Amino acid sequence: MRIGEASRVSGVSARSLRFYEDEGLIVPGRFDNGYRDYCRSTINRVLVIRSLLESGLPVRLIREVLPHLSDGPEVGTGPLDADFLAEVRSYRARLADRIAVLSAQQSALDAFLHRARQHGP
CATH class of the missing domain: 1.20.5 (Single alpha-helices involved in coiled-coils or other helix-helix interfaces)
Structure with missing residues (x-):
């Protein structure tokens, strides 16, 4: 899905999605025309990021913990x-x-x- 639909589905602004990408928190795919392509696992990751940001964790710590989190709707953690x-x-x-x-x-x-x-x- 393109960024507008990803924004609507996730409840996160397109600007925030671009910020998450710039910070290395998500890596959306790309269509041939260069538009971003957000798959379900990326949207799930966006929801995790939003939750962590709402908890007050800074982006620096979120970037560090993301590799230990699952991409599914039930967020689990590996060894930290x-x-x-x-x-x-x-x-x-x-x-x-x-x-x-x-x-x-x-x-x-x-x-x-x-x-x-x-x-x-």
């Missing part, structure tokens, strides 16, 4: 490198730290708004 897993754990810890900071800021704003309601209009 211990260094890679340590890096994902570290990324998750940094994310948890950011969440804690944002939660504290949200609580401070809630307290401010509560006090403002008591003293104002």
Whole structure:
């Protein structure tokens, strides 16, 4: 299927599909006229990539883990490198730290708004 249909089927923009290709995350086939040809396994890979991006993993880590993932709709993993897993754990810890900071800021704003309601209009 061409890029427009692949975009519609996957729910990922054509621009994102081109980005995934530029980053080496997918390798669509090519028609004789040079147009991209997305097969079902490439669409499945796009769905995995989108899921990983939504989880917050950076493209660099996604590129590293993709060879260990199956292309089917049921994503399974093969053996993953211990260094890679340590890096994902570290990324998750940094994310948890950011969440804690944002939660504290949200609580401070809630307290401010509560006090403002008591003293104002």
